[in-house]
Amino acid sequence: DIQMTQSPSSLPASVGDRVTITCRASEDISTRLNWYQQKLGKAPRLLIYAASNLQGGVPSTFSGGGSGTEFTLTISSLQPEDVATYYCQQSYSTPPTFGQGTKLEI
């Protein structure tokens, strides 16, 4: 299985901050990387697919980048409603695997 490792595991930040979460894959996954946001007590929500494509309805403050083994999720200006745990997920090979999550706190 491809291992996905996120850093940091938790991230304290302030409203208005630019925040970046990193996801590393144990092997080259091209751009087959998705990002999800999970708010407390809610189901995950797809934010970005194929590394850099914003899902419909997701604010433009979110962006994704990277290819190969290193990827980033950036929030350009943190808002209170962005408090959540963020997960990356690779779709390069079966089984699809998720990172362990990054808990974003304000």
Added chain:
Amino acid sequence: QLQLQESGPGLVKPSETLSLTCSVSGASVSSQADFWGWIRQPPGKGLEWIASMSSGGAAFYNPSLSSRVTMSVDTSRNRFSLRLNSVTAADTALYYCARHVAVGRGGECFDVWGQGTVVTASS
């Protein structure tokens, strides 16, 4: 608007079979382009993909669970199901169903999720 809703018993005894159903509204499970999947989340932990299946019968299972898992798709009722046998306490989790779709430039993602259902394996 596509919506998914999980249902099933919240409590399963160890060694017995967990059975869950995901009812789909706003889209047809018969869509040739889509797969339908199950993902679980143990308490306080991350996400684990369990299985995905198309209405045409193509199924993919997580190798770590494949000996115990079966998925099915019921096009007449527009729903799909999961069976996990010989459950143990380690199967206690929040179980989500989701649409598993192909995206441009290759790859797939889970673009719509149900709200999840808690299953506890305990006597």
